[in-house]
Amino acid sequence: MTFQEKFDEIKKLTGKRVKLEREFAIQINMTDSDCGGAFYAAFKDGVFSVEPYDYHDHDAMVTTESYVIEGLLKGEITPEDAFSTGKAYVEGDMDAVRELLKKCRKKTARKPAAKKSEAEEKAPAKKAPARKKKAE
Numbered sequence: 001m002t003f004q005e006k007f008d009e010i011k012k013l014t015g016k017r018v019k020l021e022r023e024f025a026i027q028i029n030m031t032d033s034d035c036g037g038a039f040y041a042a043f044k045d046g047v048f049s050v051e052p053y054d055y056h057d058h059d060a061m062v063t064t065e066s067y068v069i070e071g072l073l074k075g076e077i078t079p080e081d082a083f084s085t086g087k088a089y090v091e092g093d094m095d096a097v098r099e100l101l102k103k104c105r106k107k108t109a110r111k112p113a114a115k116k117s118e119a120e121e122k123a124p125a126k127k128a129p130a131r132k133k134k135a136e
Contacts, residue, residue, distance in 0.1 A: 003037035060092035
């Protein structure tokens with residue numbers, strides 16, 4: 001897989017509309033042998049961008065493999081696990097990285113409760129069978 005193909009997959013995971021509390025830029029360095037390269041995620045002047053370029057004036061820099069980035073964005077890997085076990089390294093503002101992950105992470109979709117049909121809604125509720133008293 002090429003860097004551009006992997007970058008495109010990761011960019012889709014970040015979501016289109018992200019509103020963050022403060023402005024920052026984070027450079028992400030992917031260390032994969034087949035698709036390594038740098039890209040950035042930035043929130044500047046009210047605009048969120050994820051682009052396949054170096055960002056030299058970054059607040060933080062994350063170095064890791066692409067599967068870790070994907071796992072973080074999908075919620076399959078926690079930031080604590082990634083950084084404490086050495087799967088990912090951060091230089092700079094760790095709070096900016098945490099905020100970015102918190103806002104970009106895909107929410108696990110919960111299935112809505114099954115909606116009752118009209119017949120089920122109109123039917124009287126079933127009562128539990130009465131318990132028989134034991135003879136003394």
